[in-house]
Amino acid sequence: MSSTSIYEVFAKALALPLSEVSDVLAYNTISQWDSTAHLGLVAEIEETYQILLEMDDILELSSVAKAKEILLRYDVTV
């Protein structure tokens, strides 16, 4: 369990100001979140919450809202 906000994780991994991270932020809609950044994001999430994401979850992780949903399945409070 960790108390780091998922928004902070996204802001750090995508090099965005925290104010620009919201639930609707989605993969490939901004230049900062391309496939390269996606790998960094996955690594950041895994490190922060000490989990290993399944392949299907990495593919499904297409928005902040989706990430919250997925992390629930790993018993992570975000």
Add this chain to the structure above:
Amino acid sequence: MATANRGNFYEHLDRFGDQFAVLLSDGSIVSYSQLHNCVQEFRRRLPATRVLGCLLCRNNLAVLVAYLACLQSGLPVILLPDGMYGQLLQKLLEVYRPSFLIKADGTVELYDRLVQNSDDNFSCGAMHAELAIMLSTSGSTGSPKQVMLSYRNLQSNAGAIVEYLGLDASEKAITTLPFHYSYGLSVVNSHLSVGATLILNNDSVISRAFWQLFDATRPTSMAGVPHTYEMLQKLRFHQRDLGSLRYMTQAGGKLSADVLTWFAKVLGQKQIRFFVMYGQTEATARMAYLGPGDVAAHADSIGRPIPGGSFELHDPDGKLLTEPGERGELIYRGANVMLGYARSRQDLLALNPPEYLATGDLAYADNDGRFYVCGRKDRTIKVFGHRIDLDEFQGWLQTQGWPVICAGETDRVVIAVIQKEQNADVQVLLKHLADRLPFSMKAVSVILLPEEPKTDNGKIAYGELLRLVA
């Protein structure tokens, strides 16, 4: 060679009859006979005389048909990415003034160039007879520089690839790279050579759509640049069903040793053959390969030359180096060496094809004839798979009025704005770059410096820039 007596790979497609040429994501299947008919149909929409065209590429049937039609009709085409930044495309169109443009949906736009350009001495018949296609090496900075490739280049490299990968009509390759990229195109050409199947895909391996298509079509091979492999490793893709895969290829830059070793191991366990390949667009695509037996034991090698090709090493004076371990510039000879570079329309007229390709890579050979790349002669780097010549990149920014010097290494570019007053608007520069660069801005750092850092002998100390942004 498997295709030696069958003519060129792009001709007589109907010789493969009902074999599947193309599988599409909507489930449709196109046989070689059908592909042949589509190509004949398309040729009627193209100019009847030998003029230059542009083809905007996506991995779809319309583009494949258009490409084959242009090759069959002897119309040279510049292959460009669909969705290319408007101003860059405009600039290329201004430099080369093509007579037609084919959009990625197969629409043909004809331009009435003959009247418009009657003032220059560029006429249809004057273009070099061997010129087949033109490809960019960077695609990044809007440099009009293109690599000119011949029909013979394409045919010869496709044949060599068929031979060393051992391809036959039972292969099914899923496209993972762009059509306008020499590596991506080489997958297309080699598979068409033997009547094999192309699964036309545009999605990243980090997408559900890709894996749905993968499961539905069961490809026998996949190609990837280092970034593709990093993504696959991160996805832990070895844990899923890859049953149909017979082999995978990697090219487009050096894969880091740990990723390479990891793939050699997991693919080996699954009995999926792993080929690590070396090449350049200037050599059509491939120059060397490291076969499955060698990947694990000689991970740092680029392997041996492809069938029909050969390497030599030259010292800075052009003298041939013959001893194993001696370092020099890697020189390649083979029928796949380009016709030359084009920077303007005039360059398409009088070609002076190089006798060999000076790769710009520094290399040495071992006692068993394997080659090892150990550096670059110039300041060329790869940023997320995109080749960037830092001198060219720096010059591109300078001509736009930015007083900059640039340094870099793999996946990293440092731009220093040299200004005493330090009033340059870094935000404007960052926005300018973000709109134009083909790779993520995460690779780019911009710093302000009052003057250029110099080495003891007065040269620009580019290495210093990298140290400043550690």
